[in-house]
Amino acid sequence: MRVLLSTIGSRGDVQPLVALALELRDLGQEVRMCVPPDFREWIDGLGIPVVPVGPELRATAVSRPAPSVPPAPPSPEQRRRMAEATVAAQFATVTSAAEGCDVIVAATALQLAARSVAETMGIPYVFTAYCPTVLPSSHHHPPLLAPGQPPPATADNRELWARDAERFNELFGAALNLHRAPAGLAPVGDVRSHVFTDRPWLAADPTLGPWPEPADRTVLQTGAWILPDERPLSPELEAFLTAGEPPVYFGFGSMRAPQDLARVMVESARALGHRAIVSRGWAGLSPVDDESDCLSVGEVNQQALFRRVAAVVHHGGAGTTTAAARAGAPQVVIPQIYDQHYWARRIHDLGIGAAHAPGAPTADSLTSALRHALRPNVAARTRVIAAGVRTDGARTTAQRLMTLASQRSS
Structure with a gap:
């Protein structure tokens, strides 16, 4: 069996697919990946063929001073042209990448082709979401796309999902059908439902992000796809960890960080008498001084590090949330966009940390949230939840894909 795994997104979108790819390969299957060019070198190094799709994403995350005059949003005509270009590029690239494959697995909602x-x-074809809130349900509203956007206060969730479907159709419907017609495919009237299918898969841990409708058999929850990490921590990081009490880890992953975030992070740790580890990430965060109570790190084995920190402060990506929960580390989530608001709320509801208000934190607001997360009862609760986090999601999914392919060939 040859499988194409495809996504358009940041490290948090790509890494679960890498976990699935390695499980498939261990089971004797062939795998090819279609991902943004930022990740080609990494995945090539694992011996997995890569077909790059779209532009590099890393440059969009670099922190810059806010402009004195906010840029104007794109006009409807500009949005239409961007949508047409995106759809055209996906059709060309995915068609090439899928040659000779037996099944396509697509992750993230913008897999239009x-x-x-x-x-x-x-x-x-299998569509997979990494978070329950990506999939329509009366129990939650659609993901929030704008940084700092507050959750809707009064609108009915069904109405919000209907509006979300309209936006998909308005933005991508014409471009999608323009490329389906030459292949003899019927036009699509509901783009979102077409992409998601009537039986999507949900690669989220059932304890951390359960599908809210247990009787609903149309969503298959596989568990999170966790990539095992055996890399050692650097000598510098090991020395820092052993030089004092467990520090607080701060990181924003592949996200663009609010201005002055690094200073706010370090000040909040110091206010509570803790040392700090600041992950540079794509935004290039770094401590504001050379004091010995702070350390800047790059790419690191989170699975090993998070077991040795007092708390993890992050943006709320599905992967970081799961890694911290699995390690038993209390969390502070500072959500910015999309599913991060959901994970912040889940961390609060599960009692394993604090949900900071959306947007940019202040030193006072982050100190308050971190103080809550560092309470002994929160630490005790995180250990209980950690014991229930599954680690077999990628293997379970790989086996299901093999069954799916064998049923088709029989």
Whole structure:
């Protein structure tokens, strides 16, 4: 069996697919990946063929001073042209990447061409979300796309999902159908439902992010796809960890960070008598001085590090949330966009940390949230939750894909 794994997104979107790719390969299957060019070197190094799609994303995360005059949003005509270019690029790239494959697995909601390519080839297509809130349900509203956007206060969730579907159709419907027609495929009237299918998979841990409708058999929850990490921590980091009490880890992953975030992070740790580890991430965060109570790190084994810190302060990506929960580390989530608001709320509801208000924190607000997360009862609760986090999601999914392919060939 040859599988194409495709996504358009940041490290948090790509890494779960890498975990699945390695499980498939361990089971004797062939795997190819279609991901942004930022990750080609990393995945090539694992011996997995890569077809890059779209532009590099890293440059969009670099922190810059806020402009004196906010840029004007794109006009409807500009949005239409961008949508057409995105869809056209995906059709060309995914069609090439899928040649000779037996199944396509697409992750993230902007995989607009993958299902059409699968239909043309006559092979199965699976859509996967990493968070329950990505999938329509009356129990939650659609993900929030704008940084700092507050959750809707009064609108009915069904109405909000209907509006979300309209936006998909308005933005991508014409471009999608323009490329389906030459292949002899019927036009799509509901773009979002077309991408998601009527039986999506949910690669989220059932304890941390359960599907809210247990009786609903249309969503298959596999568990999170966790990439094992055996890398040692650097000698510098080991020395820092052993030189004092467990520090607080701060990181924003592949996100663009609010201005002055590094200073706010370090001040909040110092206010509570803790040392700090600041992950540079794509935004290039770094401590504001050369004091010995702070350390700047780059790419690091979070699975090993998070077991040795007092708390993890982060943006609320699904991967970081799961890694911290699995390690038993209390969390402070500072959500910015999309599913991060959901994970912040879940961390609060589970009692394993604090949900900071959306947007940019102040030293006082982050200190308050961190103080809550460092309470002994929160630490005790995190250990209980950690014991229930599953680690077999990628293997379970790989086996299901093999079954799916064998059913088609039989």
